[in-house]
Amino acid sequence: MTVFQLPSSTAKTTLTQWHNGDMARLDPTSLQLFIAVVEEGTIAAAAEREHIAAAAVSKRISELEAYLRTQLLTRTNKGIEPTTAGFALLALARRALHELDEVSIQMQEYASGVRGHVRVFANISAITQFLPGEIKSFLAEYPQIQVNLEEKISTAVTKGVAENAADIGIFVMQPHGQQLEVFPYHEDRLVLITPVDHALASRESVSFADTLDYDYVGLHTGSTINLQLQNAAGESGKRVRFSIQVTSYDALCLMVNSGLGIGVLPEGVAKTYVKTLGLRALSLTDPWARRELKICVRTFDALPIAAKLLVNHLKQQ
Incomplete structure (x- = not known):
């Protein structure tokens, strides 16, 4: 058995090139050619398989051995066989190339x-x-x-999108002072909920002004609905009497059900609690009770593709 090596002059040239930086690190092409040589058993067969000149394959193998400072192949009467180090590199090279393929696929x-x-x-x-x-x-x-969804009041939604804290925002349309692109989303309608024994419970609809003599269960300070109620009350020369304020729709409905006041929330939400708690839902006749929900982004063209796909999906709903 003889050691596989290039002629001494070629090896010397290769080593000089390697020391001069021709092969400063392992590269996928050299590993692929090494695998081909081992699998085919000869440089000529590997060169044919990889569509490259045999001399170029030989040079790559020599550079690889020089870089790793170990003998990788031996020549026998049957062809080329890997050394112990060569077998180890074969397994590592296959794994490395597989991982590189995964990188490419995932990217x-x-x-x-x-x-x-x-x-x-x-x-x-x-x-x-x-x-x-x-x-x-x-x-x-x-x-x-992966979609990371956070609940925010509408003013915080637009501010967060403008400051790049979020890719996409969904908010109740109102003046926001941010430079954003805005798209249609859904409409919703606000309704009044009352206990079944409340003085207003027998009505099908009511104007907001007619409700201001009664105590309200409100949402937390800064919520869009609370602001709408306070603005509407101010226009009628009155104010909303909040007996208590809560942070969620379910808490609001439970407080209304216990008789602590009446409340306003979206019709789609109210339907669930009307059934489960036996509350009454009355239509509000005021124009502001019909609201537009919007999608906002900083710039649609600058969004990552995944975010663009989600925006388009939401718009189609």
């Missing part, structure tokens, strides 16, 4: 939007009425995309 998935991470800020009305089903159908189509 292509990110580039196409199949993979990704999308940050969404949305107000409670969108979260409770529309987003659960819409995000579910989106993730069924794109299971490798």
Whole structure:
């Protein structure tokens, strides 16, 4: 058995090139050629398989041995066989090339939007009425995309998108002073809820002004609904009497059910609690009770592809 090596002059040239930086690190091409030589058993066969000159394959193998400072192949009467180090490199090289393939595949998935991470800020009305089903159908189509959803009041939604804290925002349309692109989303309608024994419970509809003699259960300070109620009350020369304020729709409904006051919330949310708690829901006749929910982004063209896919999905709903 003789050691596989290039002629001494070639080896010397190769070593000089390597020391001069021709092969400063391992590269996928050299590993692929090494694998081909081992699998085919000869340099000529490996060169034919990889569509490259045999001399170039030989040079690559020599550089690889010089870089690793160990003998990788031996020549026998049957062809070329790997040394112990060569067998070890064969396993490592196959694993490394497989991982590189995975890198390429996964990056292509990110580039196409199949993979990704999308940050969404949305107000409670969108979260409770529309987003659960819409995000579910989106993730069924794109299971490798992660959606991070946070509840925010509408003013915080637009501010967060403008400051790049979120990719996408969903808010109740109102002046916001931010430079954003805005798209249509859904409409919702606010209704009044009361206990079944309340003085207003027998009505089908009511104007907001006619409710201001009664105590209210309100949402937390800064919520869009509270601001709408306070603005509407101010226009009629009155104020909303909040007996208590809570941080969620379910808490509001429970407080209304216990007789602590009446409340206002979106019709889609009210339907659930009307059934489960036996509350009454009355239509509000005021124009402001019909609201537009919007999608906002900083710039649609600058969004990651995954975020663009989600925006388009939400718009289609």
